Amino acid sequence: METLTFRHTTKKPLAGSVPHAITGVVASGNLEILLERVLPPDACEVAIETPIAGYGDVWEAVVADFVARAQPGGLRISINDGGARPDTVSLRLLQGARLMEA
Amino acid sequence: MGEWRGEGKARDARIAAGRAHADGKVVPAAAVVDLLEAILQPGDRVCLEGDNQKQADCLARGLSACDPDKIHDLHMVQSGIVLPEHLDVFETGIAKRLDYSYSGPQGARIAKMLYGGQIELGAVHTYLELFARYFVDLTPNVALIAGVSADRDGNLYTGPNTEDTPTVVEATAFKNGVVVAQVNAIVDTVPRVDIPGDRIDFVVEADKPFYVEPLFTRDPAAMTETQILIAMMAIKGIYAEYGVKRLNHGIGFGTAAIELLLPTYGEKLGLKGKIATHWALNPHPTLIPAIESGWVKQIHCFGSEVGMDRYIRERTDIFFTGADGSLRSNRAFCQTAGLYACDMFIGATLQIDLMGHSSTITQSRVAGFGGAPNMGSDPHGRRHPSDAWMKAGREGQIVGDPALMRGRKLVVQLVETFGEKLVPTFVEKLDALELAKSIGLELAPVMIYADDVTHIVTEEGIANLLLCRDADEREQAIRGVAGYTEVGRGRDRAKVEELRARGVIRRPEDLGIEPLDADRALLAAKSIKDLVHWSGGLYEPPARFRNW
Numbered sequence: 001m002e003t004l005t006f007r008h009t010t011k012k013p014l015a016g017s018v019p020h021a022i023t024g025v026v027a028s029g030n031l032e033i034l035l036e037r038v039l040p041p042d043a044c045e046v047a048i049e050t051p052i053a054g055y056g057d058v059w060e061a062v063v064a065d066f067v068a069r070a071q072p073g074g075l076r077i078s079i080n081d082g083g084a085r086p087d088t089v090s091l092r093l094l095q096g097a098r099l100m101e102a
Numbered sequence: 103m104g105e106w107r108g109e110g111k112a113r114d115a116r117i118a119a120g121r122a123h124a125d126g127k128v129v130p131a132a133a134v135v136d137l138l139e140a141i142l143q144p145g146d147r148v149c150l151e152g153d154n155q156k157q158a159d160c161l162a163r164g165l166s167a168c169d170p171d172k173i174h175d176l177h178m179v180q181s182g183i184v185l186p187e188h189l190d191v192f193e194t195g196i197a198k199r200l201d202y203s204y205s206g207p208q209g210a211r212i213a214k215m216l217y218g219g220q221i222e223l224g225a226v227h228t229y230l231e232l233f234a235r236y237f238v239d240l241t242p243n244v245a246l247i248a249g250v251s252a253d254r255d256g257n258l259y260t261g262p263n264t265e266d267t268p269t270v271v272e273a274t275a276f277k278n279g280v281v282v283a284q285v286n287a288i289v290d291t292v293p294r295v296d297i298p299g300d301r302i303d304f305v306v307e308a309d310k311p312f313y314v315e316p317l318f319t320r321d322p323a324a325m326t327e328t329q330i331l332i333a334m335m336a337i338k339g340i341y342a343e344y345g346v347k348r349l350n351h352g353i354g355f356g357t358a359a360i361e362l363l364l365p366t367y368g369e370k371l372g373l374k375g376k377i378a379t380h381w382a383l384n385p386h387p388t389l390i391p392a393i394e395s396g397w398v399k400q401i402h403c404f405g406s407e408v409g410m411d412r413y414i415r416e417r418t419d420i421f422f423t424g425a426d427g428s429l430r431s432n433r434a435f436c437q438t439a440g441l442y443a444c445d446m447f448i449g450a451t452l453q454i455d456l457m458g459h460s461s462t463i464t465q466s467r468v469a470g471f472g473g474a475p476n477m478g479s480d481p482h483g484r485r486h487p488s489d490a491w492m493k494a495g496r497e498g499q500i501v502g503d504p505a506l507m508r509g510r511k512l513v514v515q516l517v518e519t520f521g522e523k524l525v526p527t528f529v530e531k532l533d534a535l536e537l538a539k540s541i542g543l544e545l546a547p548v549m550i551y552a553d554d555v556t557h558i559v560t561e562e563g564i565a566n567l568l569l570c571r572d573a574d575e576r577e578q579a580i581r582g583v584a585g586y587t588e589v590g591r592g593r594d595r596a597k598v599e600e601l602r603a604r605g606v607i608r609r610p611e612d613l614g615i616e617p618l619d620a621d622r623a624l625l626a627a628k629s630i631k632d633l634v635h636w637s638g639g640l641y642e643p644p645a646r647f648r649n650w
Contacts, residue, residue, distance in 0.1 A: 023162040052524065058586045065532055086586035087328045087561040 001051040006046045006063045013041035013073035016101035019071045023099060024092045030085040033077060041073045050081035062086050062093075070097040108433045109278035116141045116244075116280050117303055124304055126286060127256045131309040138173070141280050141304075142244055145175045148197075149270050151240040152182035153433070154204060154472060154634045155315045155405045156263040156386075158248035160284045162187040162309035165246065170195045177201070181229055181266055181433075183208045183470070184315060192221050199238055202470060203227045207315070209467035216468060216541050226468070227548045230437040233266070236273035245274035245281045247419075248312045251292050251299035251375040252285045256302030259285075259292035262406035262414065262429035263314060267297060269434045286311040293426035316408035316644050318384045320358035323629045328518055331620035332609065333359035336448065337368055338613050339564045340514060340557060341377040344490040348380040349475050350440040352449020356516040356559075358388040360448075365395035365626045382477070385421065385429070386411040387643070391626035391636045393420055395433030397598035402439050403431040404473065413640035416488035418432040440477035447477040452521060453529050453550060456577045456589065457554035458567055460515060461534040468537065471549045478550040480511040494556060497568040510568065513550065514557045519585030526561075526587035528580065552576075558583055562590070563609040570606060582607045 021034045039045060047062045066072070070093070076098065084092070119140040139162075142148070145515035150165060151158040166187040176197040183189065183205035191197040192215060205212045216223045227235070227527075236242065247270055250261035261266050275281050280581065282304040283297075325438045337360060349359040364378060370393055381401040383389070387410065392398055402422055406414070406429050414421045414429045422431045440447065451460040452469070462469040484491075491509030498510050517527045538546035557567045558580060565583045570576040574597075580597035584590030601607045610617050627633045630647045 053525070057591070061586055061591055083524070085328070085518065085524060087519060088326070090618075091327055091331075091617060098618060 002050050004048040004050070004056055004059050006060060008044045008064070008067040008071035008072045010042050010044055010067060012071050012074055014071065014097060014100055015074055019100035020099045021096060023096045026080050027082050028067055028089070030082050031089060031092055032080040033092050035096045035100050036076045037074050037100065038076050039074050044072045044075050044077070046077045046079065048079040048081060050083070051079050052081075053084050058086055062089050066090060066093045070094060071098075075100065111511035113278045113280060117202045120280070120304055121629065126254055127303065127305050128254055129304050129306045132305055132359055133308055133338075134160065135167050137282070137304060137306070138164050138345050139168055140347050140388035141169070141282070142173050142176070142521055143329050144173060144176070145416050147177045147179055147240065149245045149274065150180050150234070151245070151247040151266060152184045152188055152494055153263070153265040153405060154179045154182055155317055155407070156248055156265050157185055157313045157315070158183055158246050158284050159248060160185070160306060160310070161246040161248070161282060165196065166194070168189040168196055169371060175196075177538065179232070179242060181238065183212055185313070189215060198222055199224060200237070201225055201227065201232065203232050204472040206469050209469040211467055213468040215473065216537070223240040223541065223543065226470050228471055229433055229473045230441065230476045233269045233434050234289060236269065241277045242270070242274045242279050244279060245265065245270050247271065247281065249283050249296070251289045252283060252286045252302065252305045253289060253292055253299065254612060256283070256305055257292050257295045258297040258299070258302055259294055260296040262411055262498065263433060264296055264407040264428045264431045268432060269302050271297050277604050280315050284305060284308045284312065291638065293428075294424045296430075314408055315488045316647075317620070318353060318386050318407045319643065319647055320355055320386075320388055321630050321647055322358075322362055322388065322625055322627045325355055325359050325362070325622065325625060327620045329355045329359045330363070330624060331561050331615070331623065331640070332356050332516060332518070332559055334353060334367055334615050334620060335362050335564055335610060335613060336360055336370065336514070336516060337363060337373070338513065339608055340446075340559070340617060342371060342373055344446070344493050344512060346377055346446045346490045346512065348488070349378060349446040349448065350382045350444050351386065352447070352474060354450035354516070356450055357448055358386065359625070361386060361388040361392055362625045364392040364397050366624050368397070370397070374435045374622040382436050382444050385414055387630070387633050387641055388627070390633050390641060393417065394636050397488070403429060404433045405431045406437040408644045409642040413637050416640055420582050437476050439527070440473065442484055444477065445488050446514060447474075448514040448516055449474055449478065450516055453532050453534075453579065454515060454517065454527060454558065455529055455532050456580055457573070458555045458558065459532060459548050459550070460555070461532050461533075461547060461549045462536055463534040463547050465533045465536065474549050478513045479554045482509075484509070495569060497566070500571065510556065510631055512556050513554050514553055514559060515550070519560050519562065519587050519590060526589070528544065528587045528589035530589065560585060563607050563612070565607050566608070569604065575606065576603065579606050
């Protein structure tokens with residue numbers, strides 16, 4: 001099990017006021033994401049627990065692209081990964097952000 | 103002058119030797135080994151019918167049980183390496199050399215045996231190419247084929263899975279070869295004559311019905327949002343863009359997702375009747391909703407698919423069927439149809455390099471190619487226009503007299519950037535090159551060469567390689583849809599944005615597609631059971647796909 005944490009500064013807070021949301025499932029090739037609006041409005045932290053070591057560079061790139069696209073200011077995001085592919089991670093992160101904007 | 107009828111005499115002698123174990127043409131299953139040892143000679147070229155789906159398994163077991171002291175060094179020429187027995191014969195020395203096309207289920211073992219030197223490999227062919235060689239320099243001495251039933255004269259009924267049989271028999275029977283057919287039953291009258299009896303020398307009543315591999319059944323329940331997103335992009339960015347009416351779909355979840363989106367997403371886009379009307383295709387269960395919704399005009403099939411027989415019998419306006427009512431498939435004709443009469447081939451692969459060369463051969467698996475190198479190639483012999491073909495031709499042609507412009511076949515690779523176990527699809531160098539080097543192949547087993555590929559579709563977008571004007575643009579277009587693989591992360595971001603501005607790369611948002619809309623709710627059928635409902639109960643899925 002590898003633990004990774006990435007911290008980003010965003011240009012703006014994520015829209016909406018949903019305090020927390022959860023999406024995805026813990027299953028092989030999938031992942032579960034918990035999103036909580038608990039950080040300052042220009043901060044985002046993504047913490048990942050993954051069973052597959054050695055993909056730090058890929059996670060870093062996926063998270064950076066997500067932050068640039070969604071501007072998820074204020075969110076602490078916890079990922080419980082089941083060996084998901086990067087595209088699935090991206091999709092779940094965007095789905096999670098959409099739930100928080102509702 | 104020398105002997106001009108020697109082959110015929112040798113054939114007569116083989117048949118005479120075989121007759122000792124037969125009652126007329128009929129041979130009991132228990133006498134298969136005796137029959138094969140009587141008609142075969144060391145070094146013979148043998149076609150053991152292993153198709154994409156139908157397997158002459160009783161004869162394969164018989165061949166592998168022959169005495170290697172009597173029968174050895176055979177040269178196997180067959181389209182599919184599917185059963186364990188197909189490789190067992192190379193371990194015992196019964197066979198030595200192999201020319202083939204597809205080896206899906208045995209891909210890992212064949213790789214080991216190639217590296218280990220147990221198999222002397224001729225080449226990994228495309229089907230039509232291997233069939234062509236049956237008539238030129240790989241003509242079989244003996245063909246071992248499979249059918250559903252035969253009469254005592256050898257008239258053969260192949261059933262819906264005719265597949266390669268007519269081609270194999272044609273090449274063998276008319277060039278002094280011996281043809282042995284295994285059948286599930288000997289009957290008084292066959293339902294239809296797929297192969298006339300005078301081309302069949304021996305008929306073996308098999309101990310059990312021949313094995314058929316359900317190769318083209320994809321369970322909608324296993325389809326992911328990523329595959330749905332890729333399918334949406336392909337429909338909007340390629341099918342609609344070029345108005346593709348005549349096409350072939352490869353095997354895989356990506357194309358199966360497209361089939362399931364036609365009656366939903368495709369309908370919403372107003373594309374019914376404008377795309378995907380005429381097909382060279384196996385009877386994919388996932389196409390049932392599109393057929394039932396009136397999208398499909400006609401389908402010619404390479405082979406059949408397990409469980410589709412009753413459905414096909416009730417849809418004879420769509421499929422090619424015989425006087426008995428069941429499907430007539432024919433791989434050679436359907437491959438020809440895919441080559442010359444289809445405007446698009448769309449399928450998947452395991453590896454794509456920086457130029458767009460692709461292969462299904464990896465370090466641990468030699469899966470072979472099947473029909474992909476044929477249907478996934480631009481046929482330079484084509485001489486009839488169509489809108490899709492001409493549009494692709496205009497995009498690709500940059501120099502020369504427009505009056506002499508030819509069209510271009512659309513060859514589309516539909517891939518997810520990462521495969522199983524996070525193995526990247528995009529690579530700097532194909533594993534096929536390493537295989538060729540280590541086993542001494544003169545020609546690297548490339549499935550589709552870069553110059554035939556027109557588009558690559560991934561979850562990140564569509565790369566239109568027709569619009570690339572030099573090697574550097576091509577490389578960046580491929581990197582630009584390669585996602586988070588090393589190849590993708592190694593992109594020149596500025597160059598990729600420039601290609602995007604020119605429409606060489608198109609992202610989902612450039613096509614008006616919101617990735618979050620790629621939802622399983624869009625699938626016309628979400629399970630195998632849904633497919634059964636769509637078919638009005640006519641589709642009978644094999645047990646392994648039933649969970650109710």
